[in-house]
Amino acid sequence: MSQTTSLSQIYLDANATTPVLPQAAKAAMSAMEELFGNPSSSHITGLKAKNLMEQTRNHAKQLLGANQGKIIFTSGATEGIQTAILSALVNAKASLNPNKTYTLLYGATEHKAVPNSLAHWNQLLGINAELKAIPVDGSGNLDHDFIAQEAANALMICTMAVNNETGVYQDLAALDRLIRQHNPDLFWMVDCVQALGKRALNLAETSIDYAPFSGHKLYAPKGIGFMYIRESAPFTPFIAGGGQEGGLRSGTENLPGMAALNVVFEMLLNQDDSAFFPVSTLLDYRVQLAQALQRAFPTIVFNHSFSNSVPTTLNFAVPGFSSKEIMDLFDAANIRVSSGSACSSKVTGSFVLDAMGLPTWQSESAIRLSFGPAMTQAEVDQACERIQSAANALGNSCLSLNVDAGAQNKTPLNGLVQLKSGSSCTWIYADHKSQQALIIDPLPELEQRIDTLLQCQQLTPIAFIDTHGHADHVSGRVALAERYLPQQATDYLGWPAVHALTDIGSRPVQAVKVGELTLIKVATPGHTKDSISLLLVNPQGTVLYAFCGDMILMGSLGRTNFDSSCAKQMFHSLKLLHGLIGDHTLLCPSHDYNNEFTTSFGAEFTRNALLNETINGVMPIGLFEQQKVQLDTHLNDEMGTEIICGAYTGSCDKAVIKEYDAISLKQQFQQTQTIKLLDIREPHEYALQHELGELSEHSINIPMTRLVQFIQQHQHDKQDEWVLVCRSGSRSMVAAQAMHRLGFSNIAHLKGGYALSR
Template sequence: MQTEIYLDTNATSPVLPAAAAAAMAAMQDGFGNPSSSHATGLRARALREGVRASAGRIVGAGNGRLMFNSGATEGIQTAVLSALCAVRERRARGEPCGDVVLIGATEHKAVPESLAHWNRLLGTGLELRVLPVDGDGRHRLDVLRALAPRVAMVCTMAANNETGVVSDLRGIEAVLHETGSDALWLVDCVQALGKLPLDLAASRIDYAPFSGHKLYAPKGIGMLYVRQGAPYTPLMCGGGQEDGQRSGTENMAGIAALGAVFAALERGDTFRDAAALVACRARLMTALEAALPGIVFNAPLAQSLPTTINFSVPDVSSATLLDLFDAAGMRVSAGSACSAGKAASSYVLDAMGVPAWRSAAAVRLSFGALQGDAALDLACERIARCGAVLATPMQADGAEPAHDCQTDTTVLVAADAARDWLAAHPDAIVIDVRDLREHSVAGDVRLHGRAVQNVPLACFAGHAPSWLGATAPLLFVCRSGMRSARAAHALRAMGHPDAWSLVGGFALAT
């Protein structure tokens, strides 16, 4: 298998080796419950508080609260619950309170969905309105200024996960100050951690959720900052952990891992600095421009994180690019939601007024501050290879076999059993049904040492007669197992009793 180049860190990041080691040490040696009063528990408590102190220095928490939780979604839920409970209490006391919640048009869906959920359950009856963004993806301060007298809560991001656009938080704060607004302010800081300077206590921000797995910590650990004096209602009650702010026995392995990441940030000897990240982005953009004629970048570089590139290519769908990059061993994401091979428009780019074709064809490439030069060199080489293959004229293919949602599971070979299956069937023919571009950009394709033929699924009808006359078993493979299952099922339906599909495709064939 070719070396994997991971360029999707805005979705999640690999775990820092030091973080993995810290988590293992916490599980094996420092396994105490920080609520226990004996020595083992006291050591766990000291570890937890050391990590909290480090986190406070990194985000500039000052006298604000920093509590550990499962991640940003829980933090968002807690912040929304706290703010809406405060609104309800103000009304009960007869105090003036706004009737509108402004939600940035490019927010992560966890924010508006949490607000809709708690607004309904608490019966607060707030009007949830969108705060539009301009063509650069930044919030419309004129709209905020006009609505400020009615606003009970404002929800914005520090940096957008799709485009990398950095919000004008100082501008938002200035408007709230100038208008005398007492609106509570939630800022999603997930993409900002470790990438942008943060001084939360010096700002007007009331709530800021963070997620560890976006910055080389494991999944399932995060934090919520709450400004000193901001209203707070616990989402989880019970054992009184985190001083009663978030009940539930702490995830000490996750906290220890997060602490190792914070220690590396504070030392400054592990991660690339901002200037180096800008240079890395420039290298990748140069490679993309050379390989993909007509490429358009969808966010202004001067106002974006240096670790995120969002682009579109004329007449090339995001699904095509994702399949091609994945076949080349590069892991990237669509800038929009994909289902059944059809890309939906990106609501983030739509909100920015980007042309529809760019919104539907967008691809996001994101890298981390640990990305090495060798990996970047290899990524540039593979981008060039993808461009060359994409520029090669393709012969028109025939129709693919009809999709069958009831694919017979008896045609499936489990990924972890593939090696044994091939050993038991030395005469088996392995057929890659990805399109020719995907197959060719992947180089010398083999499955556990076995040679692989390439017959795109669109050419299935032309090859099926010869396969029906073969006595050897046929194992179809693709990227994820979807197309190969269709091929195996179709050939079985045509009369070949020994057609198979590899579950999970090349993605799981390790």
């Protein structure tokens, strides 16, 4: 077992949830074993339970400075948000002026539970107010001028004390003055979930009407929360029933949860006997962690200012790396972080960072590192060490030029690499023997990563080539070519002016050499008038890969409704390309909207009727043009803010993939030795944490960035049983789907990945 995997995890995702403090867990267990009575019962067992409940309530009031208000216990913050919004809107509805237009205001960086709940109750109660997001500036501060303009017509305003993704806090005293100056009667809810233990709260001195809290964000169990209600604020029970909580919230009380909360409250109130550290210590922790991140990733960008955010949250991005890549890297080093709000982990970008006006790459690459006030110095020290070890692994994988790592253990790069930024692809072919490299469709977001790879592997690029003029981004080709090939004369797509001529399909074509292979340029206009395809051919004359730009995409054809497009030309280009490469050569496009990696004419024929009829049927050119117009029209509904370069239909033909768990895979492997395990983690993950138990010695590591080459090299092994493995099972399922579509009929994957295999 490696040193990294033998260590316990360093949990740095406290804004999502926290472990239960041992003292809190003990109190909860004691409540279940001894104080199990119903607080509504009048016998001694019930009275003891009620005493615990009221003790917890009083501690909450002391902690929040809320002696003049009410505290009720809930299942968590979401219930508190519902209760606050329902209470405010039911009261507001009674006095609506039918001739007046109303609004509901919420911060643009609020947790999605807030705007979604506002929309829900606004519709259900028939209020039909307009929901308006309060803009924020680049530091995450709410726009006070906007609030001043909108407050008079607003029924309710919802803000956050501390943002869950960035840790940015709002000046509640200034907001209080602003809101009451422009609308003394406006109902005000403040989400305080991330503030407890990190910011001082004195709610009775404010005009805040409602403030929800959640126990599991501060070392109590899940399923217990509480909320503050101002004495004069209206209230409508969200849960009606037996009248518990003084009729404000029915349902038998969660005594174990309250017992745990009580311990947390007592520790916050008594710093002398507490697991929690003061803010000054937490600030020092942030300095140490930030410095460790900067040493490990010199180009790191922090997505928020430390001057207006709590010390327990660091939100950052590393140029050239997606949030998923950094998350997987940290996870392999046994560091748990997240890519923003855990409730929206499927979203590729951060709406919070988008609202702050940060560049798209920062939003899509954002990592949230968060810790709680019970974090210890020893844990900080371990976290800093592992952050460095993770960076060293990147250096050894030639993904960063890490000074400490020195890339002394690097694996030589030989063959095809697929890099992605969002849905866009850059392709790199490296020949280790000649130490030459070819870069096709270089993306500006990946410029530094390409540069690092070339330097670390000591590769000499022979060309940086675009397959067409890209409408959706500026190419990274020019900057890279100026750095590496300043004297090379090229055309405007980067094709070298000095090149050879060769024959393919009885026609002379331009060609350049990369190692023993030949790259052939073929004009294939249609998507744009300057579109080309690049064919990589081995010495035997076999086309290994066809870099086709946006002419053929997975599940679609490139759009032909640009000013420089021509469907008629695409018709002829499709026939030409197929005649040169046939059904089975892998097509490597410049976009991959469905995470399918690669395709071929043969694979596309089964789901692309227009392409099939064009190549194999009797499709007149006029009919092709008509159908292509209809296909491109679909893009009008799909584009949004992104320029989609292909007639993407949103369907990627999901196949039913065979799944193993750790036990069944081990049993199957004992029965037959023909199973081939394919570990598709990246080299830095594999190096940090490579065990697969007893099956480890039988697996081979082929990272997803090299999957296309693996598919090409194993065209004759499609009947073998391949079992794909990754960290969590998500990537292995995606890769298995792609391989199945390309004819690997006996493909399977390990459900839950290696995370659940030990």
